Amino acid sequence: MSTPAGWDHPRTSLYTDHYELTMLQASLHSGAAHRRSVFEAFARRLPDGRRYGIVAGTGRLLEGLADFRFGEAELDFLGRTGVVNQDTLEYLANYRFTGDIWGYPEGEAYFPNSPILIVESTFAEACMLETYVLSILNHDSAIASAASRMVTAAGTRPCIEMGSRRTHEEAATASARAAVIAGFHSTSNLEAGIRYGIKTVGTAAHSFTLLHDTEREAFEAQLASLGEGTSLLVDTYDVETAVRTAVELAGPKLGGVRLDSGDLVAQAQWVRRLLDELGNENTRIMVTSDLDEFAIAGLQSAPVDSYGVGTSLVTGSGAPTASMVYKLVSRTDDAGNFISVAKAAKNKTSMGGRKYALRKLNERGTATQEIVGIGHRPEDDGNDRPLLQQFMKNGELLPGWTGHEGVMRARQRHADTMTELPAVVNRLQRGEPAIPTIYEEN
Known part of the structure; x- marks a missing residue:
């Protein structure tokens, strides 16, 4: 057209x-x-x-x-x-x-x-103004209400909004804005960053690791480009091998590792132990993978430092409208x-x-x-x-x-x-x- x-x-x-x-x-x-x-x-x-x-x-x-x-x-x-x-x-x-x-x-x-x-x-x-008022308030208030519950469940641990790929492109920007209002630390959405001055974050996805011939080569490239303080995604293949490789390459200055699959509670516990044994007591653990407020609450006892939340947030965690x-x-x-x-x-x-x-x-x-x-x-x-x-x-x-x-x-x-x-x-x-x-x- x-x-x-x-x-x-x-x-x-x-x-x-x-x-x-x-x-x-x-x-x-x-x-x-x-x-x-x-x-x-x-x-x-x-x-x-x-x-x-x-x-x-x-x-x-x-x-x-x-x-x-x-x-x-x-x-x-x-x-x-x-x-x-x-x-x-x-x-x-x-x-x-x-x-x-x-x-x-x-x-x-x-x-x-x-x-x-x-x-x-x-x-x-x-x-x-009726339709315009309601379309905005119903969507954004639904997202903020869900985000508030997630922030409450997370306590002092920061939540990061990363749901852009799960919704309409304009809804993604609005969702990022609403989430930050309700206490989210930052967003992956760059449009929200430029429109509203919201902090944006992000490192790499599984495709970056798969692009390289080995996981080691992928980690080496990311560390060389983004610095030792970056976070490495460690569950593309074998988590333990990835963590050991990450520590070998970056040493104790490694910023963080991200877990995106499996039993997150159990996995975070033994990854924390492994990092500490390897001398990386300050390396943070971020978890993602279809989190909602209930999953976040279930991770309270796990040694997790931050949460990345996507689908459940941008859909209102079961209540997509107010x-x-x-x-x-x-x-x-x-x-x-x-x-x-x-x-x-x-x-x-x-x-x-x-x-x-x-x-x-x-x-x-x-x-x-x-x-x-x-x-x-x-x-x-x-x-x-x-x-x-x-x-x-x-x-x-x-x-x-x-x-x-x-x-x-x-x-x-x-x-x-x-x-x-x-x-x-x-x-x-x-x-x-x-x-x-x-x-x-x-």
């Missing part, structure tokens, strides 16, 4: 569903499109058995809103294919989001019905007064009204409840913490939420929120949300 004329790079405006624009057309026809509206993104429930979730993706969403415009190529496509009529095309030609956006900062923990993102604008401006929804919760009537609105269908009810969120803390600073005020701010008894932050005002992005700064800020927020939550979040066993969500109405 040829690239449309005038198409320099993908705009985010068409990362959406057809019905968002037909809704726009119908609301322009009825005259209701310009009613002031409040939309809210939230998850009705956590993945089965999970005790908390972690917000991620907001920074990417805010970055993408700058390109949520309709240029010549987009308008030509929408008109030529009959998606919308001429009046709607004229509206879209001048579209720019001019409203306010509030939400939980990235890295923050969330629970069922937490008002994770609040969009305040006209119906016309806000309704079109199941968030984006609902209209308040709008103005014909007199200009805001009224609460909510879906009332069976099993899919939602609570209307503009929300304000507060995390209740006890005297020890431990979270006890998520208080969501409807139409008012919950009362702070002195040590509680408001959760909603403003990201955009009158369509203008507020500083500090995007780019490298946004990632580092989110990473610190995750570290802080985890120390604030009750100790039950450290358990991987199935359970109820760590704290309840309580609604307060006027």
Whole structure:
């Protein structure tokens, strides 16, 4: 398929569903499109058995809103294919989001019905963001939530994100970003490195060893090029032979060895003993091979120094979506007064009204409840913490939420929120949300 004329790079405006624009057309026809509206993104429930979730993706969403415009190529496509009529095309030609956006900062923990993102604008401006908002928040929050559990299971041992080959190329970059927010040490994904200033790492795969006539020659080449501090992959053939060869060639300065198959617990134990016997007490052991939070927890007793995590991370470790929804919760009537609105269908009810969120803390600073005020701010008894932050005002992005700064800020927020939550979040066993969500109405 040829690239449309005038198409320099993908705009985010068409990362959406057809019905968002037909809704726009119908609301322009009825005259209701310009009613002031409040939309809210939230998850009705956590993945089965999970005790908390972690917000991620907001920074990417805010970055993408700058390109949520309709240029010549987009308008030509929408008109030529009959998606919308001429009046709607004229509206879209001048579209720019001019409203306010509030939400939980990235890295923050969330629970069922937490008002994770609040969009305040006209119906016309806000309704079109639904698919884009959800596609980002659902993916990135699922990855960050899984990553957080893995980091918790790993304790002080660093986790490295290396799942790029297991997912879509753009999802890989987003996954790396989300993982670092949730505490991963680094990533193998270079695009995430250049976009967000994230540390990237990597050495060699089995193919590098197989390329050479002998394992010794492969190790010699890697050491000569990358230095003695590199990590050598030692399970292409025989692990013991490889470890002995690696130590013979690099000596005690060998940075590390990587194990990627077999019984990782038993293998790490005897490899550690072998390294120590050979005088390489400081050579680190990294393990990979389809790890998830449960496998990492099972390796706690093993002499492992770091974990490389791929497939399970980029697929949310069994929960590839956060199941968030984006609902209209308040709008103005014909007199200009805001009224609460909510879906009332069976099993899919939602609570209307503009929300304000507060995390209740006890005297020890431990979270006890998520208080969501409807139409008012919950009362702070002195040590509680408001959760909603403003990201955009009158369509203008507020500083500090995007780019490298946004990632580092989110990473610190995750570290802080985890120390604030009750100790039950450290358990991987199935359970109820760590704290309840309580609604307060006027």
